[in-house]
Amino acid sequence: MILNIYLELRGMHAFRGKIFYPYVIDHKPRFFLSWLLYRLFKRVSLDENMKEELKQMYRQGTVVYAAKYRGYLDYLLYHFNFRRARLPYPKIAFDLNMTLFVPLTHIVNVLTSHLSFFVRNGRLPSPYQTGFYKNAIQQGTTSLIFLVDPKGFAKQFVRSEKDHLEFLLETQKEMDRPIFVVPQLVLYKMTPEKDYSNLGSLLFGFKDNPGTIRKTVLFFRHNRRAFIDFGQPLDLKAYLRSQSSSRPLHEMAAEIRQTLIESIDMQKRVILGPIMKSKHQIKQVVLMDKRITKEIEKAAHGNDKSLRQLKKKAGRYFDEIAADYNMTYIQSFLVALNWFWKKIFEGVDVDMAGLAKVREWARKGTLIYVPSHKSHIDYLILNYVLLSNHLHVPRVAAGTNLAFWPMGHIFRQCGAFFIRRSFKGEKLYSEVLSRYIKALLEEGHPIQFFIEGGRSRNGKLTLPKTGFLSILLNAHREGFCKDLIFVPASIIYDRIMEEKSYLKEIGGDPKERENFRQMIRARRLLKRRYGKIYVRFHDPFSLNEYLSQTDLPVKGIRRNLASHLGQSINAISLVTPLSLIATAILANHRRGFHLSELAETTDILLRFLTRYEIPLAATLSDPSKAVKETLSLLINWKVIDFLEDAEGEGEIFYYVDEEKKLELEYHKNSIIHFFIPHSFVAISLLSGSEEAKSPESIIADYAFLKNLFKNEFIFDDNEGIQEKVISVIEYFHDSAFLFQSEENGGYKITKLGFDNLPIWAALAKTFLESYW
Structure with a gap:
């Protein structure tokens, strides 16, 4: 009776409708704490490729992170780093008491609400039984669970409470939106784990699950290299759909736990490598x-x-x-x-x-x-x-x-x-x-x-x-x-x-x-x-x-x-401005060129590369700028020289000394494989005395050149010669370099073709000269 009067005087019966728990961090830290945490965690990095996927999962459902072992430092690190990166950050850590890290007002609220509940019910409130965790998950609150938690297991066993994953599965059954369980880990040191232990491991915990002292030392020594990574996310809604409705939840929870732990361990192996034996x-x-x-x-x-x-x-x-x-x-x-x-x-x-x-x-x-x-x-x-x-x-x-x-x-x-x-x-x-x-x-x-x-x-x-x-x-x-x-x-x-x-x-x-x-x-x-x-x-x-x-x-x-x-x-060899300009010069301007002429040849080659979706350096998005900058670079390297008009009115004439052409050949050869099939067909079209070149003749020439250079280039043996030749002819036809005669079905070269096909034929010139 006296205690009830005291609670009324303190206004503590106001907490009958709401119970506060020490598992929540959802406040902006004060100035000093904010500065300290920023200093501690600012160097910690995370997998950039997961950012968009995490945001997408947050928009679609509830994100629940899953760490292998419980840890205060890990929770703080996840919380403040994800929050700073504007990612879904864990506000609740299941069964992890964060009293030391929350504001005093929240601590008071926790104590008074728990005391009020105890007076009324004769026991302390459980976040499972009061629906606190369930409401949080259903409302989309990002949370954190631990997969291997001896303390948590003991508490669940004594109080007959559900396992974290079993609880999530049960909650998912009552939700339309999916729960995404995202396995994650934080590594403080990139040293591979060894398959033998030492005294330090026995005293301070093994590297896989370091004790408080070891983890603290690791963090302060290696926080600049600390890295947060993620395993394969698991959609619980999709998982439940794939299971029999009669399968017990505890079986599914055990299977999911094993899958998540294996995902975390595998991700660790990706970063650290396998457990290492000595030489x-x-x-x-x-x-x-x-x-x-x-x-x-x-x-x-x-x-x-x-x-x-x-x-x-x-x-x-x-x-x-x-x-x-x-x-x-x-x-x-x-x-x-x-x-x-x-x-x-x-x-x-x-x-x-x-x-x-x-x-x-x-x-x-x-x-x-x-x-x-x-x-x-x-x-x-x-x-x-x-x-x-x-x-x-x-x-x-x-x-x-x-x-x-x-x-x-x-x-x-x-x-x-x-x-x-x-x-x-x-x-x-x-x-x-x-x-x-x-x-x-x-x-x-x-x-x-x-x-x-x-x-x-x-x-x-x-x-x-x-x-x-x-x-x-x-x-x-x-x-x-x-x-x-x-x-x-x-x-x-x-x-x-x-x-x-x-x-x-x-x-x-x-x-x-x-x-x-x-x-x-x-x-x-x-x-x-x-x-x-x-x-x-x-x-x-x-x-x-x-x-x-x-x-x-x-x-x-x-x-x-x-x-x-x-x-x-x-196939993934990148076409750089340097390799493209070198190819253009050697294909059409071996004796010299004006800037406008080089730009025109470069444009012809670029259209070809774009048509076949060949990987290009980002700087080639502005071809004019790329040509000028590359030309300037080659002049600085003394590969290209130039002659200025004495009166300063005409275009500058650029040229390459004969002994410097080998340097350009090197850069051209890095992308020559993209042009070789078209070069072979161009050589065939320009050779011979026929007015119209028959498809059979072109195919025969191509087969001969391919066999001649079988030890020079890597050809795709799974691709038929006829199909390849037809594909090249289609490109030249679309470019208006040739047309098909109605009389005999042969191919005739247009005026534009006579201007441009020599560029393609010249690309294989040095190889032909070395073989002939």
Whole structure:
């Protein structure tokens, strides 16, 4: 009676209609707290590709984030970062008491409303039983649940309350709008997890679920690199539709929990890579393999001394090959590369949409990156892009020519493993190398290799090699990996750092061997600017799916897959202003040109590229500006010179010295594959004495040229010659370069065609000259 009077005096019976809970953060922090949180969380980044999807889900239904483990710091981080980014941010954390982080007035409201409820009911209010959580979800309030929560489970078990996911399923049944459960994780450190623990893990919690002390230390040490990522969202409404109406909710909740946890763990593997074994552990796996021990015993011929020597040799082979992955080296190298790119390049232009697809496919299998190879820095560029965008850095197949001190040690620590150019007859070396690659795939490590083998010296993609691909296919066939996801990539440079050495090699000079002295001499490269770097990704594809669509024998599969990878790289090769202008000059203005003439030729080529939806650099959206800027750049590089009219009235005449044309050839060759079919047809149309060229004659000429250059260009063997020729003729017909005679069905060239077809024919001129 006395307590009731006291509550009336305090006005606490006003809370009978509304109960406050300590699980809610929905206030704008005060000035000091706002400043502190901004300082703490401002460097934390999140997956940009999910922003629009999160907003879309929020418009359509209720967003519920799902973290694997409960944590105060994680909730604060999600709440304030998403709020600052204008994303749906969690206002409620299920069963997580946030009393220390809410305003005093809210604490008072919680205490008084709970006390009032207790007086009236003899127990404290439950947010499940009072409908607090249910109303919040039905009203679209963004929330946060925890999938692995021992404290929460104990409370639910004692109070007979529903599991979070079971509760959400029950609530979804009463809602028209969907509930989207979005798995998420926050990583404070990008170091791969190891498969062994130490004393620190026992005392302060394992890295997968660090204790309060460890998590706090991790945050304050690594908050600048902290990253929030998301797994695959789950639509509960769609999920319920797919289930039997008689299936128990607790079974569905258990299945969903496992799916969400697997999604979070998989996303962690995408960023951190698989749980990592030490180099010594991998060495044991490789050297104890039955095939290697059998090969050693076979070569020893029963001689114990030879057996010991061969075992030592196998160990030396492993040490010669194997990477020694070290995240400290990688992060330090990233800092150095950041400085390096800014020093000599004008930026790295990355296909972010393509990279987002790579991230999605990384959840499905082991990634195999297959980039083009034009420079020694290709693998540095690709790894830099992946690491900067929170994707695990692959192990990189490198030639032993890069194993010189000290770079060999640094590259090895950054994930490179080294392969000899040739090991014919070295059966034991071949077995050790093959088993090492299989061990990497077995552990789930992504791999990067160059399908061309060595670097391209002339700018175009060289014919694919199948040696390394054979090892990968054998590993897949022998069950060392469930699937391989191939990621073709193209790396395009405005200017190659090794350009001068390539030109010397093309001129007949021997290739210089890479060594420390050469690296020291390369300091002069830092004084130059090399324009932009462009990185593009083809749609990844599954080896399992690829194999399901073919019935070729193993050798045929290897050859076709290599060709498919080469075609994929070519398909995404970006046309830059430099490559386009170089192509225009060499096709129509080898002796010189005025600006207006170059602009006209460029426009002809651009219309062709646009018609076939060939990828263009953004700067080509303004062709006139691109032509002028590129011309200025080539003049600065002393590739192009010019003559001004003495009276200053006429147009400036530009020309290229004969010895500088090879530099332009290099840039032209990077996109030559787009023009080759049309060049072959143009050559056919312009050759011969017939007044009208028959379709059969054009097809025969095309077939001859394709066969002649079969070792020069990568052709699509699945595309018929007749279909290709007809397609090209249609383009030339639409461009008014030719018309079909009514008399014999042959094709005659128009006046416009005589003006323009030589441009197309000239594109293959240097290759014809070198073959004839």
